[in-house]
Every structure is written in structure tokens, then in C-alpha cells.
Amino acid sequence: MRDRPGFGLRARGCVVAGLFVLAGCSGGGGGADAAKGAASRTLSASPASSASSGTGSTGTPTAPGASGAPLVPELDESRQPKTAAEARALLGRIVIGQAAFGPEVERATPFESDPRRWPVLDQDCVWQTEGLPPDVLATSTRYFQIPAKDGHGRVLINATVTVHHNRQESGWETARAMEEVLRCPDQKLRDGEDLKGLWGGALHLGEQMNGWTEDAFTESGKYVNTAQGGGPQPYIWSQGQFGPVTLAVAGKGAEGFADAALNALVVQGTSRLMVNTKQELAKAAP
Structure with a gap:
């Protein structure tokens, strides 16, 4: 879920798939009509029963690759956390630090969100x-930054991981994210910070080259920070799901910082989180 106020071959495969998702959602094609269609699909079918993809023996959606093998591994339901304590322990094994983004990225202050609180769009x-x-x-949400230097302003990144009881609950989180964009294309984060002109798209596994997550959601628009001055900067949010877990990375650009570099950071962080989640919750290969 959003936090507003306040590798190997497997990894590289996630990065490539993630780039396709971001490329499809950052060009403005489809607009509100496409977003409404995506939201309708998400709201009308839980990920466990989506007609747009097959399901494994435990209900894991699968999209067959060229070899017929699923592109997303099968969920091992016995590894799903059943208590808050187990979920917190799982979070500790999934969350990422600044090293996942590269040497230029640092911890921001504050570094972590209050684990007892949850963001709600009123x-x-x-x-x-x-x-x-x-x-x-x-x-858990962790906050990162690239300090202003080398001709560009301060870049902000945050990474969020949420653990639900089951896949149905995590699927509804994606549906709510889509509804929020449709209802509020302009959103206030806090005094002096706003998101403008948001639009989003959701893709089930197997749709439009989404081979990395059971349900993908991407949101993009402009970030305005009156304290930093200057014009609106690019904003992007990329969210994925595996079983009961949702994971997301958001990037807020800055003057002089390339859009492609911001997209790459978001993809890199999201991919690392997804790899960690699958390693914790997927069935072992036979």
C-alpha cells in the first residue's frame, strides 16, 4: 500500500519485465478509459480466480512461457505468515536497503515509517x-534519497512492503490503488507537497508482457514541492504482488535528473523486492 505522508539471471529477468510495464505506463497512452478498464478487471476478479490467466494447484496465477513453464513460481501456502509477529519477521527478510539501488542512493531522514500506522486517502x-x-x-516503508549534486536536485525514493493474510486481500489492495487514481488524479501528500495529473494502469499476469508479478499496477504523474521551488517533477509508482505480499517503489524526480534514470531506479528496487518475496514464499523447484 502507498506510503504518502510522512541479482543473477532471475533478478535481471524481473528488471526487463518491469521495464516493459513502466514503458507502457509512462507514455500517457490509454488515458482514463484504459485505467477504468484495468480497475474494472481488478475489482471484478480476485487474482486467485482471474480469467485472464491460468491457476496453479494452490491458486497461483500462471502465464506460460515459451517452454510452457510458469513465469511466476507457485506460491507455497504453508509459508504464508499467520500472525503479525510472523509477518514482521517476513518483512525483515524482504525489505531492502540503499545498496539495492546503487552507490549514489542514501538513507533519508526519517528512514522508516511508523509500523503502527497506515496511509488513507480521504x-x-x-x-x-x-x-x-x-x-x-x-x-514497512523505507525512505531513500540521492542528494542534490552534479547539476540535479534532490531525488526521493521510497520502498513499501505490505503483508496481508492471503492473496485475496493483497489483490484488493491493488484494486483500491486503482480506484484512488480514478477518484483523485490530484492528491495532497502534506502541506507544500502534491501529486498532479495522476493516471494508472493495472495488468494481470500474462497481459501485455507482464511476466513478473501476479498483478502489476503503475501510477505516474507530477510531483510538486513548493519548498524546493521550480516546476513539477516526474513521479512514478510501481507495485507488484506475490501471494499475500504487495511491494512497491515510488520515485520523485528533480530538476536535472533524467526521467530514464528515475525509471531505472524504480524498476531496480521493485525487482529486488519481488526476488526477495519469491525466495521466501515460492514452492521449491522439484
């Missing part, structure tokens, strides 16, 4: 925080 399109809802066992 009816006025302003982000607030509340206690964790019943469907969330544990959540």
Missing part, C-alpha cells in the same frame, strides 16, 4: 494516517 484527496486495518498483518 474524501478531499488528502493523505492521512490511521491505525492498521484488519486485512494488514504488517507493513
Whole structure:
């Protein structure tokens, strides 16, 4: 879920798939009509029963590759956390540090969100925080930055991992993310910080080259920070899902920092989180 207020061959494969997702969502094609269609698909079918992809023996959606093998491994339901304590332990094995993004990225201050709080977009399109809802066992957001230097401003990155009880709950999180964009294309993060002109798209596994996640959601628009001055900067949010876990990375650009470099950082972080999640929850290969 969003936090607003406040590798090997397997990894490289995730990066390539993630780049296709971001490329498809960063050019503005499709607009609101495409977003509404994606939201309708997500809301009308849980990931475990999607008609757009097959399912494994435990309900894991699968999209066959050229060899007929699934592009996303099968979920081992016995490894899903059942308590908040187990979910927090799982988070500790999935979350990433600044090294996952490369040597230029540093920890920001604050570095981690309050694990007892949850972001909620109110009816006025302003982000607030509340206690964790019943469907969330544990959540963590970490904040990173590339300090202003070499002719560019300060770049902000955050990485969020949320653990639910099951896949149905994590699927509804993706559906809510889509609904938020449709309802509030302009959103206030806090005083002096806003997101403008947001639009998003959701892709089930196997749709439009999505081979890296059961349900992909990407949101893009402009980030405005009046304290930093200057014009609006690029903003992108990329979210994936495996079983009961959702994971996401958001990037807020800066003057003089290339859009392609921001996209690459988001893909790199999201891919690393997905690799970690699959290593923890996928069935062992026979």
C-alpha cells in the first residue's frame, strides 16, 4: 500500500519485465478509459480466480512461457505468515536497503515509517494516517534519497512492503490503488507537497508482457514541492504482488535528473523486492 505522508539471471529477468510495464505506463497512452478498464478487471476478479490467466494447484496465477513453464513460481501456502509477529519477521527478510539501488542512493531522514500506522486517502484527496486495518498483518516503508549534486536536485525514493493474510486481500489492495487514481488524479501528500495529473494502469499476469508479478499496477504523474521551488517533477509508482505480499517503489524526480534514470531506479528496487518475496514464499523447484 502507498506510503504518502510522512541479482543473477532471475533478478535481471524481473528488471526487463518491469521495464516493459513502466514503458507502457509512462507514455500517457490509454488515458482514463484504459485505467477504468484495468480497475474494472481488478475489482471484478480476485487474482486467485482471474480469467485472464491460468491457476496453479494452490491458486497461483500462471502465464506460460515459451517452454510452457510458469513465469511466476507457485506460491507455497504453508509459508504464508499467520500472525503479525510472523509477518514482521517476513518483512525483515524482504525489505531492502540503499545498496539495492546503487552507490549514489542514501538513507533519508526519517528512514522508516511508523509500523503502527497506515496511509488513507480521504474524501478531499488528502493523505492521512490511521491505525492498521484488519486485512494488514504488517507493513514497512523505507525512505531513500540521492542528494542534490552534479547539476540535479534532490531525488526521493521510497520502498513499501505490505503483508496481508492471503492473496485475496493483497489483490484488493491493488484494486483500491486503482480506484484512488480514478477518484483523485490530484492528491495532497502534506502541506507544500502534491501529486498532479495522476493516471494508472493495472495488468494481470500474462497481459501485455507482464511476466513478473501476479498483478502489476503503475501510477505516474507530477510531483510538486513548493519548498524546493521550480516546476513539477516526474513521479512514478510501481507495485507488484506475490501471494499475500504487495511491494512497491515510488520515485520523485528533480530538476536535472533524467526521467530514464528515475525509471531505472524504480524498476531496480521493485525487482529486488519481488526476488526477495519469491525466495521466501515460492514452492521449491522439484
